[in-house]
Amino acid sequence: MAAKSGAARHDRERKPEPGPVGVAADAPKLDRLIHERLRLGILSALSVNESLTFNELKKLLDTSDGNLSVHARKLEEAGYIACAKSFEGRMPRTDYRLTAAGKRAFERYLDHMEALIRAMREG
Numbered sequence: 001m002a003a004k005s006g007a008a009r010h011d012r013e014r015k016p017e018p019g020p021v022g023v024a025a026d027a028p029k030l031d032r033l034i035h036e037r038l039r040l041g042i043l044s045a046l047s048v049n050e051s052l053t054f055n056e057l058k059k060l061l062d063t064s065d066g067n068l069s070v071h072a073r074k075l076e077e078a079g080y081i082a083c084a085k086s087f088e089g090r091m092p093r094t095d096y097r098l099t100a101a102g103k104r105a106f107e108r109y110l111d112h113m114e115a116l117i118r119a120m121r122e123g
Contacts, residue, residue, distance in 0.1 A: 043109075
């Protein structure tokens with residue numbers, strides 16, 4: 001029984017594991033909202049286009065209506081994209097554009113990824 005308590009005490013006395021090499025402890029966390037593949041695709045497409053329709057994004061990202069709708073809504077709720085609904089004749093039309101907050105968040109995300117790539121290449 002003494003061996004167990006000694007082992008437990010030894011575990012508590014261990015130094016914490018070091019963080020990732022080349023990444024400062026106070027480095028910003030990766031934006032998990034953007035990091036998901038489809039949401040990253042939406043922001044990437046909107047960053048180089050003034051706006052895109054739902055159907056243009058769906059075709060560009062090769063995804064389903066439901067999948068695009070769910071991920072676009074998450075970005076919209078975060079304030080990263082804006083959605084405008086209208087009609088073109090009798091057909092509904094949904095247009096998306098990147099907001100100023102979305103552009104800043106996307107730029108931070110890209111800066112973070114570039115820093116990780118640099119750290120890996122230098123290390």
